[in-house]
Amino acid sequence: MQQFANPTRFLSLANRALPTIWVVTIILFAIGLYGALVSAPPDYQQGETVRIMFVHVPAAWLAMLVYTVMALASAVAIIFRHPLADVAAKTAAPIGAVFCFLALATGSLWGKPMWGAWWVWDARLTSMFVLFLLYVGYIAIWQAIEEPTRAAMIARIVALVGFVNIPIIKFSVDWWNTLHQPASVLRMDGSTIDWSIRWPLLVLGLAYSFLFLALHLMSMRSEIATRKLRNLQIARSGEA
Amino acid sequence: MDWNADHASFVAAAYALSLAFIAGLIIYVFSRDARARKRLAQFQETKK
Amino acid sequence: MKLLLALLRRDLILAARQGGGVGTALGFFLTVLVLLPIGIGPDQVTLQRLAPGILWITLLLSVLLSADRIFQQDFEDGSLEIMVMAPASLELVALTKAIAHWLSTSLPLSIAAPFLGILLNLRTEIIWPLTLAMVLGSSALSLLASIGASLTLNLRRGGLLISILVLPLYVPVLVFGMSATTGNPEVIAPSLLILAAITLASLVLAPIAAAAALRAYLK
Numbered sequence: 001m002q003q004f005a006n007p008t009r010f011l012s013l014a015n016r017a018l019p020t021i022w023v024v025t026i027i028l029f030a031i032g033l034y035g036a037l038v039s040a041p042p043d044y045q046q047g048e049t050v051r052i053m054f055v056h057v058p059a060a061w062l063a064m065l066v067y068t069v070m071a072l073a074s075a076v077a078i079i080f081r082h083p084l085a086d087v088a089a090k091t092a093a094p095i096g097a098v099f100c101f102l103a104l105a106t107g108s109l110w111g112k113p114m115w116g117a118w119w120v121w122d123a124r125l126t127s128m129f130v131l132f133l134l135y136v137g138y139i140a141i142w143q144a145i146e147e148p149t150r151a152a153m154i155a156r157i158v159a160l161v162g163f164v165n166i167p168i169i170k171f172s173v174d175w176w177n178t179l180h181q182p183a184s185v186l187r188m189d190g191s192t193i194d195w196s197i198r199w200p201l202l203v204l205g206l207a208y209s210f211l212f213l214a215l216h217l218m219s220m221r222s223e224i225a226t227r228k229l230r231n232l233q234i235a236r237s238g239e240a
Numbered sequence: 241m242d243w244n245a246d247h248a249s250f251v252a253a254a255y256a257l258s259l260a261f262i263a264g265l266i267i268y269v270f271s272r273d274a275r276a277r278k279r280l281a282q283f284q285e286t287k288k
Numbered sequence: 289m290k291l292l293l294a295l296l297r298r299d300l301i302l303a304a305r306q307g308g309g310v311g312t313a314l315g316f317f318l319t320v321l322v323l324l325p326i327g328i329g330p331d332q333v334t335l336q337r338l339a340p341g342i343l344w345i346t347l348l349l350s351v352l353l354s355a356d357r358i359f360q361q362d363f364e365d366g367s368l369e370i371m372v373m374a375p376a377s378l379e380l381v382a383l384t385k386a387i388a389h390w391l392s393t394s395l396p397l398s399i400a401a402p403f404l405g406i407l408l409n410l411r412t413e414i415i416w417p418l419t420l421a422m423v424l425g426s427s428a429l430s431l432l433a434s435i436g437a438s439l440t441l442n443l444r445r446g447g448l449l450i451s452i453l454v455l456p457l458y459v460p461v462l463v464f465g466m467s468a469t470t471g472n473p474e475v476i477a478p479s480l481l482i483l484a485a486i487t488l489a490s491l492v493l494a495p496i497a498a499a500a501a502l503r504a505y506l507k
Contacts, residue, residue, distance in 0.1 A: 037255075048245040052254040059258065098265050106254040113247035130456045137452040144443050153504035154439055158453060161435060161497050165457050168486065172460035175467065211262070215269050222269075222276035229280045 007224050010084055014217045021214045028207035035200025043197075052110040054200055058208040060103035063131060066096030066212060070138070071163035074156040084220070086152040087227075089159055090142055091219035095212055097135035104128055123177035127170045134162040148227070291376050292384045299388035303357075310396045313350045317397060320346045321407055332409045339408035340418060340469045343401050347394075347422060348429065348458050352451060354393045355433035358385050359441050359502065372506055382434060382498035383491075390430035398422035414469050417476060421468040421483060425461045428487040431494035432457045438501035460486050 036054035043050035070089045077085035107125055108118050119125070141158050145151035242248070303310070324342055325335060362368040362385075371381045402410070402418040410418075436454035440446035464486065468479035 042242065042245065047247065048242055048251055049247045051251050055254055055258040095265065095269075098261055102258050102261050105257055109250050109254045109257070113250050130459055133452065133456045137449075137456070140449055140452055141439065144440075144445065144449055150504055150507070154501055157435075157497050157501050157504075158439060161457070161493065164493060165460075168489070169456065169459050172463040172482075176463040215265065218269050218273045222273040225273075225276040225280045229276070229283055232280075232283055 007084060007228075011221060011224065014221055018214060018217055021210055021217070025207060025210040025214055028203055028210055032200050032204035032207045035203060040197050040200050046114065049110060049113050050197070052106055053197075054204050056103060056106040056110060057201055058205040059099045059106065060128065061205055062208045062212055063096055063100035063103050063128065065209070066092050066099060067131065067134070067159075067163065067166070069216075070096065071159050074159040074163075077152070077156050078160075084224075086156070087220050087223045088216070090152070090155065091223050092216055093135055093139050093142075095215050095219070097132065097139060099208070099212070100128065100132045100135055104132060121177070123174045126177070127166075127173045130169050130173070131166070134166070138162065148230075291374060292380055295371070295381065295384050296388050296391075299385060300392055302361075303388065303392035310393050313354050313393050313397055314400060316353060317346055317350050317401065317404065320349070321404060325408065336409040336411060339405050339410040340414065340466060342408060343405050343410070343418065344422075344462055344465050344469075347397060347401055347426065348455070348462065350397055351394050351426065351429040351433055352436070352454055352458075353447075355389070355437045355450060355454070356440070356446060358389045358434050358437040359498075360437070363441050363505070368502065369506060372502070378499040378502060379495040382438065382502065383495040386431050386434035386494060386498070389434065390427050394426035394430045395423065398426040418469045421465045421480060424480060424483045424487060425465045428461050428483070428490045429458065431487070431490040432461075435494050435497045435501070438498040438505075441502065441505045 032054070036051055040051065040054070042048045070092045073085045073089035073092065076082050077089065104125070107128070111120055111125075112118050138155060138158050141155050142151050145154055243252075321342075324346075328334060328338065359368060362371070372378055374381065399419060399422075401422055402415045405415065405418065406412075432454055433450075435457075436450040439453060440450045443449060461483070464479045464483045468476050468483060
């Protein structure tokens with residue numbers, strides 16, 4: 001852990017790893033999209049619409065995974081005072097927000113032919129929506145506070161408070177949903193999905209994860225450069 | 241994939257939307273990375 | 289402990305004397321109650337069905353909009369810095385101030401709200417369950433609001449930001465508050481229990497988070 005603490009060391013590692021990560025990402029996407037659009041059979045009930053799942057489910061997974069990464073990084077920042085942890089948390093948020101938005105939008109595109117409405121207040125959709133709001137709040141706090149160290153301290157608290165609340169919100173939304181509508185909604189039950197549909201889903205999930213890794217490392221690299229520039233500028237204006 | 245099936249346009253829209261947003265995100269991240277590193281390099285050069 | 293009681297007393301007196309406390313919040317509440325039927329239409333049946341939800345959401349907004357008073361003024365006049373140096377821990381100070389906000393704003397509102405529901409043709413038999421749920425839920429609302437208030441202390445445009453940060457956290461209170469008032473008779477008791485559990489959880493979480501945020505601003 002400590003050897004990653006040094007930004008220079010982190011940068012050289014990231015620079016070396018990034019080309020490989022991009023190649024793996026592209027290969028995974030190629031295989032996954034082939035599986036999703038060509039090899040997987042249409043569902044006997046949902047027809048071709050089932051293929052929306054292959055871009056919807058990975059986006060939803062990543063939206064949750066990225067928030068977890070953000071919360072873990074924030075916890076590391078508080079406990080170990082790790083200098084890169086705040087950078088990691090800050091740069092993960094916009095990527096996670098995009099995945100979260102995609103999960104909502106593709107879910108809506110799936111819902112229109114399946115449920116006959118663009119938006120249904122289903123438990124999962126609602127909790128995803130709340131997750132999106134948490135992302136928006138987290139990003140907004142970074143933009144609202146100008147002083148970077150203070151922004152980092154406040155953002156850590158926002159991320160962790162959100163993370164603690166996610167299970168409670170999820171639980172309450174599930175409860176609310178069962179009160180309001182019977183569980184007639186089509187469910188993607190993990191164990192009953194056929195392998196021909198499951199493997200493209202898993203490959204694309206992996207592809208999205210690698211995409212996140214690549215984008216995250218690059219964003220961290222730009223953030224480190226921006227901070228360094230800022231520090232140098234401050235140092236120089238001090239000399240003059 | 242049968243593009244003449246019912247609701248095929250919804251499938252196309254979902255993939256197109258995902259592609260558009262992910263491509264946008266990639267372009268944004270790349271351009272910001274290039275910009276940030278260029279600025280830093282320029283600053284460090286003028287310093288010498 | 290004596291210190292905290294003194295702080296509580298001070299905050300309550302300040303809230304009572306300065307105005308902007310429960311009076312203004314109640315005014316806001318009434319204003320929204322007038323606007324909603326105008327927006328929805330005066331149909332008695334529709335209003336009766338929507339009344340509990342309207343009352344809950346108006347309560348959330350009133351508590352939220354008065355939340356900036358929890359820390360802001362003390363930050364501006366410097367008394368918060370003195371409280372940091374006080375022998376009591378900052379967590380307990382934050383808790384005390386959240387309790388003061390509850391006693392001065394959320395609690396009176398949550399007692400008044402169900403009776404104002406008469407304006408919305410609220411079914412009279414749910415006035416008491418609603419009051420009970422609101423009194424219980426409003427304490428969680430005040431505690432969560434104190435997190436938001438501390439996070440946005442001294443920020444321009446803090447008002448909008450606090451809404452984005454805190455309203456998602458209000459979702460559980462709203463859900464169980466509603467199911468305690470309009471749900472089936474058999475879910476009312478568990479809903480109230482869960483509402484109490486949410487309050488207890490916020491009682492632990494809110495002072496820690498708020499104190500951490502205050503420290504960041506006071507450094």
